[in-house]
Amino acid sequence: xxxxxxxxxxxxxxxxxxxxxxxxxxxxxxxxxxxxxxxxxxxxxxxxxxxxxxxxxxxxxxxxxxxxxxxxxxxxxxxxxxxxxxxxxxxxxxxxxxxxxxxxxxxxxxxxxxxxxxx
Amino acid sequence: xxxxxxxxxxxxxxxxxxxxxxxxxxxxxxxxxxxxxxxxxxxxxxxxxxxxxxxxxxxxxxxxxxxxxxxxxxxxxxxxxxxxxxxxxxxxxxxxxxxxxxxxxxxxxx
Numbered sequence: 001x002x003x004x005x006x007x008x009x010x011x012x013x014x015x016x017x018x019x020x021x022x023x024x025x026x027x028x029x030x031x032x033x034x035x036x037x038x039x040x041x042x043x044x045x046x047x048x049x050x051x052x053x054x055x056x057x058x059x060x061x062x063x064x065x066x067x068x069x070x071x072x073x074x075x076x077x078x079x080x081x082x083x084x085x086x087x088x089x090x091x092x093x094x095x096x097x098x099x100x101x102x103x104x105x106x107x108x109x110x111x112x113x114x115x116x117x118x119x
Numbered sequence: 120x121x122x123x124x125x126x127x128x129x130x131x132x133x134x135x136x137x138x139x140x141x142x143x144x145x146x147x148x149x150x151x152x153x154x155x156x157x158x159x160x161x162x163x164x165x166x167x168x169x170x171x172x173x174x175x176x177x178x179x180x181x182x183x184x185x186x187x188x189x190x191x192x193x194x195x196x197x198x199x200x201x202x203x204x205x206x207x208x209x210x211x212x213x214x215x216x217x218x219x220x221x222x223x224x225x226x227x228x229x
Protein backbone atom coordinates (compact mmCIF):
# COMPACT_ATOMS: atom_id res chain seq x y z
CA UNK A 1 0.00 0.00 0.00
CA UNK A 2 1.74 3.17 -1.19
CA UNK A 3 -1.14 5.53 -0.67
CA UNK A 4 -1.70 8.61 1.40
CA UNK A 5 -5.43 9.01 1.93
CA UNK A 6 -6.95 12.38 2.70
CA UNK A 7 -10.51 13.07 3.82
CA UNK A 8 -12.68 14.86 3.07
CA UNK A 9 -11.87 15.62 -0.57
CA UNK A 10 -13.92 18.82 -0.40
CA UNK A 11 -14.93 20.93 2.58
CA UNK A 12 -16.95 24.13 2.76
CA UNK A 13 -17.02 25.92 6.08
CA UNK A 14 -18.03 29.22 7.55
CA UNK A 15 -15.64 31.48 9.40
CA UNK A 16 -17.07 30.45 12.79
CA UNK A 17 -17.02 26.70 12.16
CA UNK A 18 -14.64 24.12 13.57
CA UNK A 19 -13.67 21.34 11.21
CA UNK A 20 -10.81 18.87 10.72
CA UNK A 21 -8.89 17.43 7.81
CA UNK A 22 -7.62 13.89 8.13
CA UNK A 23 -4.65 12.12 6.56
CA UNK A 24 -3.72 8.46 6.82
CA UNK A 25 -0.82 6.32 5.58
CA UNK A 26 0.09 2.69 6.19
CA UNK A 27 3.59 2.61 4.74
CA UNK A 28 5.31 2.71 8.10
CA UNK A 29 6.53 6.24 7.43
CA UNK A 30 7.62 8.20 10.48
CA UNK A 31 7.41 11.70 9.00
CA UNK A 32 4.23 13.43 7.90
CA UNK A 33 3.69 16.86 6.41
CA UNK A 34 0.96 19.41 5.75
CA UNK A 35 1.30 21.64 2.70
CA UNK A 36 -1.03 24.42 1.56
CA UNK A 37 -1.50 25.18 -2.13
CA UNK A 38 -3.30 28.22 -3.49
CA UNK A 39 -4.58 28.17 -7.06
CA UNK A 40 -1.80 28.27 -9.67
CA UNK A 41 0.89 28.44 -6.95
CA UNK A 42 3.37 25.82 -5.71
CA UNK A 43 2.70 23.91 -2.49
CA UNK A 44 3.92 25.68 0.66
CA UNK A 45 5.06 23.75 3.71
CA UNK A 46 3.01 24.31 6.86
CA UNK A 47 4.00 21.62 9.39
CA UNK A 48 6.31 18.64 9.72
CA UNK A 49 5.80 15.82 12.19
CA UNK A 50 8.67 13.46 12.91
CA UNK A 51 8.04 10.38 15.06
CA UNK A 52 4.66 11.88 16.08
CA UNK A 53 6.27 15.05 17.39
CA UNK A 54 5.90 18.48 15.78
CA UNK A 55 9.26 19.18 14.22
CA UNK A 56 8.59 22.24 12.08
CA UNK A 57 5.90 24.93 12.15
CA UNK A 58 6.42 27.39 9.31
CA UNK A 59 4.91 30.33 11.24
CA UNK A 60 1.39 29.09 10.55
CA UNK A 61 -1.44 31.04 12.27
CA UNK A 62 -2.89 29.37 15.35
CA UNK A 63 -6.27 28.93 13.66
CA UNK A 64 -4.58 25.89 12.07
CA UNK A 65 -3.83 23.25 14.69
CA UNK A 66 -2.07 20.04 13.66
CA UNK A 67 -2.25 16.78 15.55
CA UNK A 68 -0.51 13.44 15.08
CA UNK A 69 -2.34 10.86 17.23
CA UNK A 70 -0.17 7.99 15.99
CA UNK A 71 2.37 7.22 13.31
CA UNK A 72 -0.30 6.54 10.68
CA UNK A 73 -2.59 9.50 11.23
CA UNK A 74 -2.25 13.24 10.82
CA UNK A 75 -5.04 15.71 11.45
CA UNK A 76 -5.36 19.41 10.77
CA UNK A 77 -7.91 21.13 12.99
CA UNK A 78 -9.44 24.29 11.57
CA UNK A 79 -11.10 27.04 13.59
CA UNK A 80 -12.09 30.63 12.84
CA UNK A 81 -10.62 30.52 9.35
CA UNK A 82 -10.66 33.41 6.91
CA UNK A 83 -11.76 33.32 3.25
CA UNK A 84 -8.11 33.71 2.22
CA UNK A 85 -7.43 30.32 3.83
CA UNK A 86 -9.36 28.69 1.00
CA UNK A 87 -6.88 26.40 -0.72
CA UNK A 88 -5.92 22.81 -1.44
CA UNK A 89 -4.41 21.21 1.67
CA UNK A 90 -1.98 18.45 0.87
CA UNK A 91 -0.70 15.78 3.21
CA UNK A 92 2.53 13.92 2.54
CA UNK A 93 4.63 11.28 4.22
CA UNK A 94 8.20 10.00 4.01
CA UNK A 95 10.27 7.30 5.66
CA UNK A 96 11.83 9.89 7.95
CA UNK A 97 12.18 13.66 8.09
CA UNK A 98 15.94 13.50 8.14
CA UNK A 99 17.67 10.38 6.87
CA UNK A 100 20.60 9.07 8.81
CA UNK A 101 24.08 9.45 7.37
CA UNK A 102 22.97 11.97 4.78
CA UNK A 103 21.42 9.30 2.60
CA UNK A 104 18.24 10.32 0.87
CA UNK A 105 15.89 8.01 -0.94
CA UNK A 106 14.17 11.14 -2.06
CA UNK A 107 10.55 10.27 -2.05
CA UNK A 108 7.67 12.13 -0.51
CA UNK A 109 4.29 10.48 -1.00
CA UNK A 110 1.44 12.95 -1.38
CA UNK A 111 -2.28 12.53 -1.00
CA UNK A 112 -4.72 14.00 -3.49
CA UNK A 113 -5.54 16.85 -1.15
CA UNK A 114 -8.54 18.32 0.59
CA UNK A 115 -9.99 21.33 -1.16
CA UNK A 116 -11.16 23.82 1.44
CA UNK A 117 -13.52 26.72 0.80
CA UNK A 118 -14.10 29.22 3.59
CA UNK A 119 -17.20 31.37 3.19
CA UNK B 120 17.95 25.02 0.41
CA UNK B 121 19.32 26.19 -2.93
CA UNK B 122 17.01 28.21 -5.16
CA UNK B 123 15.96 26.76 -8.52
CA UNK B 124 15.01 28.49 -11.78
CA UNK B 125 12.77 26.84 -14.37
CA UNK B 126 10.95 28.12 -17.45
CA UNK B 127 7.34 28.97 -16.68
CA UNK B 128 5.99 26.80 -19.48
CA UNK B 129 6.99 24.43 -22.27
CA UNK B 130 5.20 22.62 -25.07
CA UNK B 131 5.89 19.26 -26.61
CA UNK B 132 4.35 17.15 -29.32
CA UNK B 133 3.00 13.80 -28.29
CA UNK B 134 5.46 10.90 -28.62
CA UNK B 135 8.47 13.23 -28.86
CA UNK B 136 11.20 13.58 -26.21
CA UNK B 137 10.97 16.47 -23.77
CA UNK B 138 13.89 18.12 -22.03
CA UNK B 139 12.91 20.19 -18.98
CA UNK B 140 15.78 22.39 -17.73
CA UNK B 141 16.50 23.56 -14.20
CA UNK B 142 19.20 25.91 -12.94
CA UNK B 143 20.42 25.63 -9.36
CA UNK B 144 23.64 27.61 -9.31
CA UNK B 145 23.83 27.87 -5.50
CA UNK B 146 23.64 24.10 -4.93
CA UNK B 147 26.03 22.78 -2.32
CA UNK B 148 28.11 19.63 -2.59
CA UNK B 149 25.75 17.45 -0.57
CA UNK B 150 22.42 18.75 -1.88
CA UNK B 151 20.15 16.37 -3.78
CA UNK B 152 18.16 17.29 -6.90
CA UNK B 153 14.55 16.11 -6.94
CA UNK B 154 11.86 16.27 -9.60
CA UNK B 155 8.17 16.05 -8.83
CA UNK B 156 5.20 16.59 -11.07
CA UNK B 157 1.64 17.58 -10.34
CA UNK B 158 -1.13 16.55 -12.67
CA UNK B 159 -4.32 18.63 -12.66
CA UNK B 160 -6.42 18.11 -9.54
CA UNK B 161 -3.88 15.76 -7.95
CA UNK B 162 -1.14 15.94 -5.35
CA UNK B 163 2.50 16.10 -6.43
CA UNK B 164 4.07 12.85 -7.58
CA UNK B 165 7.72 11.83 -7.27
CA UNK B 166 9.50 11.51 -10.60
CA UNK B 167 13.21 11.07 -9.96
CA UNK B 168 16.10 12.33 -7.88
CA UNK B 169 19.88 12.32 -7.99
CA UNK B 170 23.09 13.62 -6.45
CA UNK B 171 25.91 13.65 -9.01
CA UNK B 172 25.46 10.92 -11.60
CA UNK B 173 22.78 10.72 -14.25
CA UNK B 174 19.81 8.62 -13.18
CA UNK B 175 17.21 6.60 -15.05
CA UNK B 176 13.95 5.10 -13.91
CA UNK B 177 10.77 3.91 -15.56
CA UNK B 178 9.33 7.42 -15.69
CA UNK B 179 12.23 9.58 -16.80
CA UNK B 180 15.94 10.29 -16.91
CA UNK B 181 17.81 12.93 -14.95
CA UNK B 182 20.91 14.45 -16.50
CA UNK B 183 23.05 16.42 -14.05
CA UNK B 184 25.69 18.84 -15.28
CA UNK B 185 29.26 18.14 -14.26
CA UNK B 186 29.39 21.28 -12.09
CA UNK B 187 25.92 20.40 -10.72
CA UNK B 188 24.67 23.93 -11.32
CA UNK B 189 21.98 22.70 -13.67
CA UNK B 190 20.03 19.57 -14.47
CA UNK B 191 17.60 18.35 -17.12
CA UNK B 192 14.63 16.07 -16.72
CA UNK B 193 14.13 13.97 -19.83
CA UNK B 194 10.82 12.38 -20.73
CA UNK B 195 11.68 10.03 -23.56
CA UNK B 196 8.29 9.96 -25.28
CA UNK B 197 5.75 12.48 -24.08
CA UNK B 198 2.17 11.31 -23.73
CA UNK B 199 -0.94 13.34 -23.01
CA UNK B 200 -0.79 11.99 -19.46
CA UNK B 201 2.55 13.77 -18.97
CA UNK B 202 0.88 17.19 -19.15
CA UNK B 203 1.56 18.56 -15.68
CA UNK B 204 3.53 21.09 -13.68
CA UNK B 205 7.08 19.81 -13.16
CA UNK B 206 8.95 20.96 -10.09
CA UNK B 207 12.73 20.87 -9.71
CA UNK B 208 13.71 20.95 -6.03
CA UNK B 209 17.08 21.02 -4.32
CA UNK B 210 17.25 19.74 -0.76
CA UNK B 211 19.93 19.30 1.83
CA UNK B 212 21.54 15.92 2.36
CA UNK B 213 19.36 13.64 4.38
CA UNK B 214 16.38 15.98 4.36
CA UNK B 215 13.07 14.83 2.99
CA UNK B 216 11.64 18.30 3.52
CA UNK B 217 11.01 19.86 0.13
CA UNK B 218 10.52 23.51 -0.77
CA UNK B 219 8.68 23.85 -4.08
CA UNK B 220 9.51 26.57 -6.60
CA UNK B 221 7.19 27.79 -9.34
CA UNK B 222 7.77 24.82 -11.66
CA UNK B 223 7.33 24.39 -15.41
CA UNK B 224 3.91 23.80 -16.86
CA UNK B 225 4.29 21.22 -19.62
CA UNK B 226 1.64 21.07 -22.31
CA UNK B 227 1.56 18.05 -24.65
CA UNK B 228 0.06 18.58 -28.08
CA UNK B 229 -1.67 15.59 -29.70
